[in-house]
Amino acid sequence: MKTFAIISEFNPLHNGHKYLLEKSKKILKNYTSLSLMSGDFVQRGDPSIIDKFPRAKSAMDIGFDMIIEMPIHISLQAAEFFARGSIILLDKIGIDYLCFGIENLEADEFLEKSYLLIEKNDELEKLTKENLINKSYAKARYDSIAFLLDDDRFISANNILAFEYIRSINDIKSKIKVLPIKRISSLNKDDDLRENFISSSSAIRKNILGDYKDHLPIYSYNMIENFKKSYNFANYNYFYGLFKFLLLIANKDMTNIIGYEEGIDNYLKKIANGEKSISSFLEKSTTNRFTTSRIKRLMLNYILENTQNFNDFDINFYKVLAFNKKSESILKNPNLNSFLCKNDRKNLSESDKIILDKMVEASNLFSLATDRALNTDYKNKVIKL
Structure with missing residues (x-):
C-alpha cells in the first residue's frame, strides 16, 4: 500500500484544503491519504476555531482515509520543531509522499531553492544567529534565507514551513518524497474573503460570524454552525x-518550558x-524579538507544562481520530502502537503515556474554555467510515 500525508490544522477546513487533497490524489492515484492534524490548539498559539473531532470528520468527508492527531507539544512550537516532530512521526508511520502547499513559486523552482538552502545550511545557521540581534527567530531566519537566495519570493510562512519539512526529511x-503544490488565489496571510471562494483560513476566521459559507466545503460549514449552537468559541x-x-501568584517556574x-x-x-486583557498584554509584550505567536505558544505550553525534554522523547504511538477501511492496513504497522480507545493506553511506554496524557489535558483545557464536556478523548468514539 502506498500512502501520502498532508500535515494540517484545518482551522477551519476550507476550499483550498480540498483543492490540495484533490490535486494530490490526481497525481498520486490510488494512494491512501492521511492527515497529521493539530488537535484543539494550533501552531499560532491559538485554540482551534472548532474542536478536533468535527474537523477530523470534515477532513474524512472531503476524501481523506485517516486523520491522526498531532502531539500537543509539536503543535505548539515554531516552524522548525513543528516540522521536525511531524516528519519523525510520519517517517515511523511509513508514508511514501508528503504533499504541501507553496506560494509565489512553481514547484521545481521551490525545490531547487530549498535544496540549495540545505547545501548552504552552515551559512544559513550562521546568518540566522547574527541576525537575531533585536529580531525574532522567525524574522532572522526569513532575512537570512532571502539574503542567501537573493530572492524574497521564497519568503512566506507556508514556504518556510514547507522548507522545514524538506530539511527535516533530509536531516x-x-x-519520504515530497510533492509541492502551488496554492491558487488566496495567500495564507490574506485577511479578506475572495470572490472565487478560495480564501485563507485567516480570512474565514475573521468572518466566522458573517457570510462565509461558500468558502468551505458544505460538511465543514455545517460542522462550524453545529459547533456554534452547542458550544462557545474559546475566549483567549x-x-x-x-x-x-x-x-504572578503560584510563581510557577518557566525555565524548562518549550x-x-x-x-x-x-x-x-x-x-x-x-x-487586564489579553489584547493589551500581547500588544505590550510583542516586540521585534518576541512575536505574538511565540508568546501565545509559550503561554499555552506553560499552562500545560509542556517541557523541553519532550522533544527528546522517542514517540512510538499515534492517536487516531478517524479512519476508513482503505486505511486499516496502517493500523497493522508493527513498529508503532495505534491509540483508538482508552484501553490502548496500557500498550504504551511510560514516555508515550506522558505525551498521550498531555494531549488529553490540552483537549480538556479546550473543553473548559468552550463549555464542551471533559474527557471527550475517551468518551468520543474514533470515527470509522
Whole structure:
C-alpha cells in the first residue's frame, strides 16, 4: 500500500484544503491519504476555531482515509520543531509522499531553492544567529534565507514551513518524497474573503460570524454552525487568566518550558502585572524579538507544562481520530502502537503515556474554555467510515 500525508490544522477546513487533497490524489492515484492534524490548539498559539473531532470528520468527508492527531507539544512550537516532530512521526508511520502547499513559486523552482538552502545550511545557521540581534527567530531566519537566495519570493510562512519539512526529511535521512503544490488565489496571510471562494483560513476566521459559507466545503460549514449552537468559541482571556495565576501568584517556574528564553519570565511578569486583557498584554509584550505567536505558544505550553525534554522523547504511538477501511492496513504497522480507545493506553511506554496524557489535558483545557464536556478523548468514539 502506498500512502501520502498532508500535515494540517484545518482551522477551519476550507476550499483550498480540498483543492490540495484533490490535486494530490490526481497525481498520486490510488494512494491512501492521511492527515497529521493539530488537535484543539494550533501552531499560532491559538485554540482551534472548532474542536478536533468535527474537523477530523470534515477532513474524512472531503476524501481523506485517516486523520491522526498531532502531539500537543509539536503543535505548539515554531516552524522548525513543528516540522521536525511531524516528519519523525510520519517517517515511523511509513508514508511514501508528503504533499504541501507553496506560494509565489512553481514547484521545481521551490525545490531547487530549498535544496540549495540545505547545501548552504552552515551559512544559513550562521546568518540566522547574527541576525537575531533585536529580531525574532522567525524574522532572522526569513532575512537570512532571502539574503542567501537573493530572492524574497521564497519568503512566506507556508514556504518556510514547507522548507522545514524538506530539511527535516533530509536531516533524519527519511525516504519520504515530497510533492509541492502551488496554492491558487488566496495567500495564507490574506485577511479578506475572495470572490472565487478560495480564501485563507485567516480570512474565514475573521468572518466566522458573517457570510462565509461558500468558502468551505458544505460538511465543514455545517460542522462550524453545529459547533456554534452547542458550544462557545474559546475566549483567549480565559487562558490569560490561568497564565497570570501561574506566573504572578503560584510563581510557577518557566525555565524548562518549550519556548522559554532566559529572562522572558521576568519580562512577561512585569507586563502581566499591569495589563487586564489579553489584547493589551500581547500588544505590550510583542516586540521585534518576541512575536505574538511565540508568546501565545509559550503561554499555552506553560499552562500545560509542556517541557523541553519532550522533544527528546522517542514517540512510538499515534492517536487516531478517524479512519476508513482503505486505511486499516496502517493500523497493522508493527513498529508503532495505534491509540483508538482508552484501553490502548496500557500498550504504551511510560514516555508515550506522558505525551498521550498531555494531549488529553490540552483537549480538556479546550473543553473548559468552550463549555464542551471533559474527557471527550475517551468518551468520543474514533470515527470509522
